[in-house]
Amino acid sequence: MIKIIFFARLRDELNCPELNLEIKDINNKKTITVYELLDHLFKLNPQWQDIFNKRKFFTAVNQEIVQNNHDLSDGDEIAFFPPVTGG
Template identity: 45%
Template sequence: MNLTILYFARLRDELGLGEEQLEFTPAIRTLGALRDQLCERGPQWRNSLRADGIFAAVNQGIADWDTPLQGGEEVAFFPPVTGG
């Protein structure tokens, strides 16, 4: 089973990727574990996904880093929204 991962706004630009499919494994039990695995891809990934204010959603609902994953979810990472 796969996870669909979406990257929005500056994350998409910094990582050069808007969407990917990642095979779900038992090691990815939480949203935080998924972020940790993605950060292992290198410094740009760590800097982007661990920047202050980065949010995530699971199946279009805001989630915290302890949110459990079971496979099949859509996970989105995005920076804080600003503007006026």
């Protein structure tokens, strides 16, 4: 299973704090890229594509920033979030 978390404005706009998925339910491989995961999420929720495309977002896997060609495996925690605004 992979855990997907959304933060801040992105979470509010998607109206979804987090969800869990099985990679095997997405395709028959053991890994998928972040791109493939996003494609799958957009198929499940067509209105999400516009929300992701509207603004810049970052992806972290197991709390490290990654590019969207990063391979995801079972047990990973994937976070999507807007540009940060602390300080």
